[in-house]
Amino acid sequence: MNKFEFYSPTKVIFEKDAEQRVGSEIKKWGGKKVLIHYGGSSAKKSGLLDRVEASLRKENMDYVMLGGAQPNPRLSLVREGIELCRKTGVDFILGVGGGSAIDSAKAIALGVPYEGDVWEIYEGKAVPKTALPHCNIITLAATGTETSASSVITNEEGWLKKGYNCEFNRPRFTLLNPELLYTLPPYQTACGVVDIMMHTMDRYFSPGGINEMTDRIAEAVLRTTIQYGAVCMKEPENYEARSEILWAGSLSHNTLTGLGRKGDWAVHQMEHELSGKYDVAHGAGLAAIWGAWARYVYKEDVMRFARFGVNVWNLNLNYENPKETALAAIEVTTDYFCSLGMPINIPELIGRKATEEEMREMAVKCTFFGNRTIGGIKVLGEEDIYNIYVESNK
Amino acid sequence: MNKFEFYSPTKVIFEKDAEQRVGSEIKKWGGKKVLIHYGGSSAKKSGLLDRVEASLRKENMDYVMLGGAQPNPRLSLVREGIELCRKTGVDFILGVGGGSAIDSAKAIALGVPYEGDVWEIYEGKAVPKTALPHCNIITLAATGTETSASSVITNEEGWLKKGYNCEFNRPRFTLLNPELLYTLPPYQTACGVVDIMMHTMDRYFSPGGINEMTDRIAEAVLRTTIQYGAVCMKEPENYEARSEILWAGSLSHNTLTGLGRKGDWAVHQMEHELSGKYDVAHGAGLAAIWGAWARYVYKEDVMRFARFGVNVWNLNLNYENPKETALAAIEVTTDYFCSLGMPINIPELIGRKATEEEMREMAVKCTFFGNRTIGGIKVLGEEDIYNIYVESNK
Known part of the structure; x- marks a missing residue:
């Protein structure tokens, strides 16, 4: 730790x-x-x-x-x-x-x-x-x-x-x-599930060496959220499912899931530009951008994404080629977002492709006009951010 | 929850x-x-x-x-x-x-x-x-x-x-x-590891339906403690291992690992009689009694012990005979206590067999002279408690 x-x-x-x-x-x-x-x-x-x-x-x-x-x-x-x-x-x-x-x-x-x-x-x-x-x-x-x-x-x-x-x-x-929470519409429920996951994932995917107790708690929150998030979608008045999500949501953002880690927060920061520009729900924006971000940065720490696949998604580790496990983990996560009815790219989020100019503008703004970089697992400058928007726009 | x-x-x-x-x-x-x-x-x-x-x-x-x-x-x-x-x-x-x-x-x-x-x-x-x-x-x-x-x-x-x-x-x-913690002697380190595990396990093995978020955190604490407890024994000045155990220890007893559950605490209560009578370390007493307790009560909730085996010890669930998984989970736990140099029965704890009279006296005292039962997963009266001491005395 x-x-x-x-x-x-x-x-x-x-x-x-x-x-x-x-x-x-x-x-x-x-x-x-x-x-x-x-x-x-x-x-x-x-x-x-x-x-x-x-x-x-x-x-x-x-x-x-x-x-x-x-x-x-x-x-x-x-x-x-x-x-x-x-x-x-x-x-x-x-x-x-x-x-x-x-x-x-x-x-x-x-x-x-x-x-x-x-x-x-x-x-x-x-x-x-x-x-x-x-x-x-x-x-x-x-x-x-x-x-x-x-x-x-x-x-x-x-x-x-x-x-x-x-x-x-x-x-x-x-x-x-x-x-x-029973009366929350499905779309808001799904946005909440993604937001809870991302509060934990933006902490989990970050540098910081061994913080096993923290990582295990993060994985516990993710597994619980994934399991019962799906139940909430099908049965909005399922007390057990709503209660698990409610407590997981509180734990995911009370810092316990990131203790000892620096936090990455790149996905949150890129999403702020999306919701600022297109007035979309925060959770939906996170779902739309995460896959493109993950495929862009995973090579910086293949074993972390592979661990995520094994410990959160029950994947088997490919010992000869952990990259395969890492990519499979990213795919199963975006598939899950999809199953909640969430967008997993920009066109699904805003109903059309973003223009080059829009993506360039968001990338510039996201660096505070050249005054900051974002991210931790991979430090992202304006070009990186632009590239991720482009990847998410396909 | x-x-x-x-x-x-x-x-x-x-x-x-x-x-x-x-x-x-x-x-x-x-x-x-x-x-x-x-x-x-x-x-x-x-x-x-x-x-x-x-x-x-x-x-x-x-x-x-x-x-x-x-x-x-x-x-x-x-x-x-x-x-x-x-x-x-x-x-x-x-x-x-x-x-x-x-x-x-x-x-x-x-x-x-x-x-x-x-x-x-x-x-x-x-x-x-x-x-x-x-x-x-x-x-x-x-x-x-x-x-x-x-x-x-x-x-x-x-x-x-x-x-x-x-x-x-x-x-x-x-x-x-x-x-x-670097200068803690191995015996005290081992007692601490057992105590941390038991603060979580005495909450985990108790009735209370679905409390998935709590159970997942309990499993996270147990896995971390088991993994790094072993490292602390071999490398007392390993910073990573000591830090994981220190934080796991604090989390294991701040109520987070038992929220929504009633808690069982039978093992703690039976151990209080042991340490009261024989002046032994609390952690060692817990290790000595847990196996006998677990084998005595596991049939009341076979799937809980099986889950413990799968989620904490990476056992494969025997779907046709989950009792086998439950018993294997108990065995691997007492094997672990053993590997820490902890006693796993009363003779190992006190250097001799307890007498019938001693066990009878402890059982009576443990019920506050007939004024209480203990336990939750299985409610234990004087005869049960006596039987568990006897099992642990073999």
Whole structure:
């Protein structure tokens, strides 16, 4: 094991009807007046918000509500939430929904006790000295924000998207109820499965020598996700399958699957350009680019891809020609993405071929206009990134 | 996944020379005056204490020292530590050593702000309202106390041993340096390897339906421990091997390997009688009893033992007769204990056969004189426990 730090202080409460414990848990942490911050109307329609409110009322807890969190959570809504909390004396924030509602809840928690404008914190112009305590109930497996120290907010003036990491961002607790995932549409379920896999794979395929305990956990997360991801697609209300995916999703991004490794993240970074340009779902973009990336870089560490094939996909190692095992591992992975209904190249992702100009532009942007390289297993510059887009465009 | 709670807020700092960060880390957590509480003379001789002191001095941090923690940490020393802290204004406790030094440090941290006698807390007569913050540097993989909420103290008046669990017992951080394990004698290394395996196996072999993510992590911990445990025996100063075992040891007992399962713990409970009676090492006692226990209970869940054989030991599943695979898995496990130089039955453990009376007495005691059964995969009463001792005595 190389050196690492592991810190994940958020308490995880995992059970059917977990949301009904929100009142008593907030009470334990000293909360008296709660902001319930949620996303779209589905939390309302599904009865989730009713159950949350009932749980708070049962503890005689006062609360106010603010809905409307949306993907790429907006600064204006965060500011509105901060004002509301100050006016009504809120002392505990509860985020309900997907990653956006929770990121936005974290920003509100940071902003309430800060005397200036919260965006200064995201811009790096101010360091918060404290924050309101917060917790969450997630309705989508994959983002990892339910236990992480990060949040990402978008400022509509100029559409600037900025992330901020700090210890105050860590939720006191998260309530995980697999049944809340039952109503996820198949496409979102598939995107989530790919995202969970890629949070682990972008750590797994990276330099770093022997980190056997970490690699074994990464393989455990991948095998579980692959097995039960397929079940979720066929049986969206299969409790066992949803529960395995929900817990695998949380573990895949709480750093445990990459301890001692540097992480590669090239696929994530190339995908950010795709979803930025074509407004496609993150998980789908990852699936579309991964195969081309893997075939482009695997020769740098054939045995790692071969190990992935053996330990994750039960392939037999071809001792005379491990390259064959490595390539077979890449193929079986893209076949799996395919079986989930995910695109495995750019044309499948955007419904047409990307133009040369588009691919060139994305490659340039991905290097921050020549200011960085990406990747670890193979360091990728602009030409490499362009080549991978071209390979994925076939 | 069945319902579970996971909470492990202790920050883990894992690296060579981790102890040199102790001063700066305590500073981050607000400590100003530190008690360094350690065990025997080895921490002194090895230079570890010198490096700890140097790290504190570098941060201009004041400290006092108290050595002498020993296995089954004594209440009298805890009381001495509490007095010392009060007299000198200590506000942060650092435990250095094995499980005993750290458990004892936790007790001191509980006792300093408590107005009565700290033993009242362990007796359950008082509930602590606060405690001093504490951290640790461990020199032995296996106990798990470095991140846990528990501590066990022995009151010399009557030799009462009592454990106490509470959130105040959780260390702020732990510093894990694999090099500190280099000087562990082979026997202690082997005992540690068995103990790590058994912390996972006593969770793994228990009822609870499908908890695939948990089982996969348990298998990951077991495979890593088995592989690198053998290396540690041959090459005590192999950094890679010591580091894998150290991290596996911490993970094996932080609850991650049993989430959603009830845990069996019969082997641990039967072993407590053995080590109580014959004053043998806990790990050696576990190795001596496990095979007899496994052969006694495996028929209750043949497929679980078969899975263990396939996923941990790479056995081929005998589809026509999975019992054969289950029995082979038990045999390969006891063979492994043997290869570490561990006893695999009572005569090997204590150098002679146990008498009928001794075994009967241990069986009775193990049921708390008829007041409990033990185990989960198979519920064991006094006769069962006696039979298992008899099987292990052959």
